[in-house]
Amino acid sequence: MLEGTPFKNKGVIITGGGTGLGQSLCLKFASYGASVYTFGRTESTLEETKQRVNAINGNLEYKAIDIRNFDAVNEFIDETFRKIEIIGLVNNAAGNFISRTEDLSMNAFKSVIDIVLMGSINTSVQVSRRWMERKIRGSVVNILTSYADTGSAFVTPSAAAKGGLRAFTRSVAVEWGPKGIRTNGVAPGPFKTQGAWKNLIPDDSYEKILKEKNPMRRLGTTDDISELVSYLISDYSSFINGEIITIDGGEWIQGAGQFNMLSQIDDNMWDMIRKNRVKKE
Numbered sequence: 112m113l114e115g116t117p118f119k120n121k122g123v124i125i126t127g128g129g130t131g132l133g134q135s136l137c138l139k140f141a142s143y144g145a146s147v148y149t150f151g152r153t154e155s156t157l158e159e160t161k162q163r164v165n166a167i168n169g170n171l172e173y174k175a176i177d178i179r180n181f182d183a184v185n186e187f188i189d190e191t192f193r194k195i196e197i198i199g200l201v202n203n204a205a206g207n208f209i210s211r212t213e214d215l216s217m218n219a220f221k222s223v224i225d226i227v228l229m230g231s232i233n234t235s236v237q238v239s240r241r242w243m244e245r246k247i248r249g250s251v252v253n254i255l256t257s258y259a260d261t262g263s264a265f266v267t268p269s270a271a272a273k274g275g276l277r278a279f280t281r282s283v284a285v286e287w288g289p290k291g292i293r294t295n296g297v298a299p300g301p302f303k304t305q306g307a308w309k310n311l312i313p314d315d316s317y318e319k320i321l322k323e324k325n326p327m328r329r330l331g332t333t334d335d336i337s338e339l340v341s342y343l344i345s346d347y348s349s350f351i352n353g354e355i356i357t358i359d360g361g362e363w364i365q366g367a368g369q370f371n372m373l374s375q376i377d378d379n380m381w382d383m384i385r386k387n388r389v390k391k392e
Contacts, residue, residue, distance in 0.1 A: 112338055116144025117345050122195040124188065125149045126178055126234060127204030128171075129156030131304030132254065134163065135333035136201055139341050141169025148191045150176040150184070151204065178204045178230035188237050192245075199344035200238045202231035202253045202276075207269040220268045227272035232279055239283070239292050248291035250344045253280050254336075255298040257359045277355060284353030293352040295343050300359020302331040327360035 123140045127133040128149025134156075137147050141164045151157055154175040164171040172191075176183045191197055206226040208219055235251050242249040258266070259273035277296060284294040301321045322328055339358055342348055357363055 113143055113341055113345060113347070117347075118143045118145035118198070120144075120146075120195070121199075122146045122148060122191060122197040123199040123201065123344060124191060124197060124234070124238065125201045125203055126230070127151050128160050128173065129153050132299075132302070132333045132336060133203045134160045135337045136203060136340060137164060137171055138167065138169070139334070139337035140199075140344075141171055142167055143341055145170075145199075146195050147171040148173070148187075148197075150174045150178070150187055152177050178234070179225045181233050184230075184233060185237050188234070188241070192241050196247065197238065197241070198247065198249055200234060200249070200251045201340055201344070202234055202251070204230055205254070205269075207266055209265055211265065212267045215268065220271075223268035224272045224275075227269065228275045228279075231276050235279070235283065235294070239287055242292055243287075243290055246291070249293075250348075251280075251283075251292065251294040252340050252343045253277075253294070253296045254340075255280070255296045255355060257298045257300040257357050257363045259296075259298055260355070280355065281353050288352050293343075293349070295348075295351060295353065296355040297336060297339055297343070298355055298357045298359075299331060299336055300357070300362045301325065302333065302336065304333055324365070325360045325362045326365050329360065331358060331360060 118140060123145045125133060125136050125140070125147060128137045129151040133149065133151065137149055137160050141147050147164065147170065149157065149160065149171065150173060152175065157173040157175060161171050161173055174187050176187055178184060204226055206223045208215065231253055239249065253276050255277050256269065256273045258270055259277040262270045262274065280294050280296045287294060303318065321330060336358060339356065343351065
């Protein structure tokens with residue numbers, strides 16, 4: 112956790128700030144003194160975020176914009192740079208479907224890829240160009256997913272888009288690093304958020320399965336992610352560049368170990384294993 116107001120008199124742009132993780136990010140950065148600028152498609156949820164930020168005496172401005180409308184997004188970015196020194200960008204806007212791949216239309220693929228990949232590339236390029244022009248040292252954090260590295264069945268459009276954004280993150284980290292711009296990614300595992308959870312998870316039974324599968328036996332919280340993202344935007348992480356940080360309670364590595372499934376056996380089985388081992392010692 113950061114202390115005090117490390118972002119006082121500085122601005123941060125956060126995409127998709129109306130619900131779930133986006134709202135949590137807006138609140139977190141506002142609590143650390145940042146002037147927060149966010150946009151998303153639904154004005155009512157953005158207004159709710161603003162009211163919650165106002166309640167903690169924070170500062171937030173928003174505009175209802177679809178991230179796929181590049182002209183409107185670029186105008187919004189121009190406006191923010193005229194108001195304050197922007198030092199951070201968090202690409203959080205996302206879209207996803209749980210579906211068998213063969214059941215999806217090409218429009219479904221295009222929608223997710225345009226939001227997650229192309230939308231994030233556009234904001235990153237537009238903000239970074241302005242940093243270069245002004246010789247500002249900035250930080251970009253892209254919200255990815257733990258399956259961006261491996262792919263995942265039944266969320267193919269998201270896996271493709273997040274995988275592309277992961278590659279973009281590391282590519283520009285090398286290219287823009289010499290110009291004082293850091294680019295990192297945060298790859299969450301299972302998190303119960305207001306927007307994504309309601310849209311993706313069919314019923315409450317799956318929550319129990321996810322908890323039992325996780326070494327920490329719980330789901331992550333949006334605050335877990337927001338604290339990590341605020342650290343990566345801050346100067347405290349000034350030598351971290353091009354990293355993809357997985358935050359999933361150890362779920363990803365649990366699936367990699369050959370004997371990790373032994374966590375499912377009971378005490379009687381462990382007693383049998385111990386007795387067999389003792390005989391051989």
